[in-house]
Amino acid sequence: MAETDQKDAPRATANRSTTPGSDAFKEYISQGWAERPSATTGPRKQAAFAADRRARLSALHPTARLVIPAGPAKQRSNDTDYPYRAHSAFAHLTGWGADTVPGSVLVLEPRTTDAGEADGHDAVLYFREAAGRDSDEFYANPEIGEFWTGPRPTAADVALDLGLATRGLGELEAVLEALDANTLVVREADRAITDRVDALRLLLGADDASDASADAEALATELEERDSDLARDLSELRLVKDAFEIAEMRRAVDATRLGFDDVIADLAEIVAHPRGERLVEGTFDRRARAEGNTVGYDTIAASGPHACILHWTRNDGPVVPGDLILIDAGVELESYYTADITRTLPVSGTFTEVQRRVYEAVREAADAAFAIVRPGIRFREIHAAAMEVIARKTAEWGLLPVTAEEALQPEGGQHRRYMVHGTSHHLGLDVHDCAQARRDLYLDGVLEPGMVFTIEPGLYFQPDDLTVPEEYRGIGVRIEDDVLVTADGCESLSAGIPRTADEVEAWMAGSRG
Numbered sequence: 034m035a036e037t038d039q040k041d042a043p044r045a046t047a048n049r050s051t052t053p054g055s056d057a058f059k060e061y062i063s064q065g066w067a068e069r070p071s072a073t074t075g076p077r078k079q080a081a082f083a084a085d086r087r088a089r090l091s092a093l094h095p096t097a098r099l100v101i102p103a104g105p106a107k108q109r110s111n112d113t114d115y116p117y118r119a120h121s122a123f124a125h126l127t128g129w130g131a132d133t134v135p136g137s138v139l140v141l142e143p144r145t146t147d148a149g150e151a152d153g154h155d156a157v158l159y160f161r162e163a164a165g166r167d168s169d170e171f172y173a174n175p176e177i178g179e180f181w182t183g184p185r186p187t188a189a190d191v192a193l194d195l196g197l198a199t200r201g202l203g204e205l206e207a208v209l210e211a212l213d214a215n216t217l218v219v220r221e222a223d224r225a226i227t228d229r230v231d232a233l234r235l236l237l238g239a240d241d242a243s244d245a246s247a248d249a250e251a252l253a254t255e256l257e258e259r260d261s262d263l264a265r266d267l268s269e270l271r272l273v274k275d276a277f278e279i280a281e282m283r284r285a286v287d288a289t290r291l292g293f294d295d296v297i298a299d300l301a302e303i304v305a306h307p308r309g310e311r312l313v314e315g316t317f318d319r320r321a322r323a324e325g326n327t328v329g330y331d332t333i334a335a336s337g338p339h340a341c342i343l344h345w346t347r348n349d350g351p352v353v354p355g356d357l358i359l360i361d362a363g364v365e366l367e368s369y370y371t372a373d374i375t376r377t378l379p380v381s382g383t384f385t386e387v388q389r390r391v392y393e394a395v396r397e398a399a400d401a402a403f404a405i406v407r408p409g410i411r412f413r414e415i416h417a418a419a420m421e422v423i424a425r426k427t428a429e430w431g432l433l434p435v436t437a438e439e440a441l442q443p444e445g446g447q448h449r450r451y452m453v454h455g456t457s458h459h460l461g462l463d464v465h466d467c468a469q470a471r472r473d474l475y476l477d478g479v480l481e482p483g484m485v486f487t488i489e490p491g492l493y494f495q496p497d498d499l500t501v502p503e504e505y506r507g508i509g510v511r512i513e514d515d516v517l518v519t520a521d522g523c524e525s526l527s528a529g530i531p532r533t534a535d536e537v538e539a540w541m542a543g544s545r546g
């Protein structure tokens with residue numbers, strides 16, 4: 034999310050406020066409330082996993098104070114916000130997901146031994162805890178008041194729930210005022226906090242500089258680079274999923290499968306509507322809200338030639354019998370783990386001969402990629418395996434001006450005209466997870482058990498592409514599965530979702546193949 038999307042405009046509600054202000058009202062509303070028993074019975078499952086992740090981060094930055102904000106609510110327009118989403122690094126290190134209190138901040142404070150040696154970190158979660166009835170917040174504050182947005186947990190509840198020390202957000206002030214230059218911040222999470230941290234670090238850096246005219250710009254650049262080391266490490270910590278994360282990925286995929294089933298069940302209604310793509314989106318999103326938090330990314334419901342637009346999310350077209358519809362969708366759970374699945378369906382229930390030819394070529398490419406996945410291979414080999422099939426098929430069909438072998442050379446690439454995207458990306462808390470990991474560990478990285486990523490080759494023949502015979506034009510196919518690397522190979526987490534052309538036809542006929 035771009036920084037400019039953050040909420041920074043004043044809220045204009047004062048002129049229409051009807052909140053009573055009389056002393057009698059204030060006196061009356063402040064009393065007569067029952068004690069609330071705590072709803073928290075013990076640490077949630079992910080608490081121990083989050084503690085282990087914090088320990089690994091601590092070891093990477095033994096002497097630095099680390100500031101990891103959840104981020105503020107983001108303004109959509111005037112006094113309405115987008116649905117809240119905490120930063121993924123914050124969620125990873127706290128175990129807090131959809132129930133995060135907006136504006137929370139995790140601080141890892143470095144400890145030292147008596148001898149002055151680095152000794153790990155103390156983790157403290159600062160958040161705006163439940164307000165008492167002695168303030169007017171609960172009824173008079175539409176942004177955060179309990180009567181408006183629901184109750185917030187107490188500090189004791191959150192401490193128990195997440196297994197973390199907690200303090201009120203007000204106490205963060207003292208931390209921000211006293212921090213030293215050895216502080217790193219997740220810059221993109223909360224602009225106001227980043228600005229505060231930057232301002233103080235720049236001031237301290239200028240004080241420390243022997244040359245009073247030390248270049249502030251150079252210092253700012255150096256600080257940003259140090260922060261980007263933190264962002265990189267946070268991304269790389271997530272490359273291998275722990276047992277909790279793997280279980281969540283399975284649940285996210287299972288919920289996503291239900292969403293695809295729902296779309297197929299609604300197909301008659303979808304076809305009858307002039308904006309059938311919107312109905313596909315609505316049907317899937319209904320399931321995502323019912324089973325999880327929301328969708329992990331905007332659903333792509335791309336019928337007919339829209340399937341050739343890779344991130345078609347406008348979804349305002351009809352769904353026409355005889356065409357294919359490409360649906361790329363994933364349920365994100367309350368923990369924020371998301372699936373990312375694509376299925377391409379023949380709207381009428383059966384593929385035409387040319388649609389099936391393209392579909393099965395894509396499946397062959399995906400199968401070739403699946404076949405090589407095991408610990409020890411390099412991530413980029415997955416893409417190469419899929420591309421061999423894509424090059425061979427497009428050459429066979431007479432689409433390439435060169436042979437498949439020539440196209441596969443670094444100086445070739447002609448087959449990529451029909452699939453310009455990559456074959457795989459890591460998946461987890463973010464749909465494009467671990468995005469700031471180094472190339473050495475990502476694209477050139479070696480697979481390890483516990484990694485989760487997509488395999489998603491496709492073929493897209495644009496409606497105006499003169500290099501392909503007319504019968505191919507406007508056909509777009511992608512098949513996307515979510516894959517877990519195991520000790521000796523891989524497991525497709527989405528194997529339960531029909532995938533071959535025959536299975537897809539049987540699924541649509543109501544028999545699930």
Ligand code: GLY
Nearest residue numbers: 330361373489513
């Ligand atoms: N849904 C976006 C992607 O497949 O990467």
Ligand code: MN
Nearest residue numbers: 373487489513
């Ligand atoms: Mn994907």
Ligand code: MN
Nearest residue numbers: 361373374513
């Ligand atoms: Mn996708």
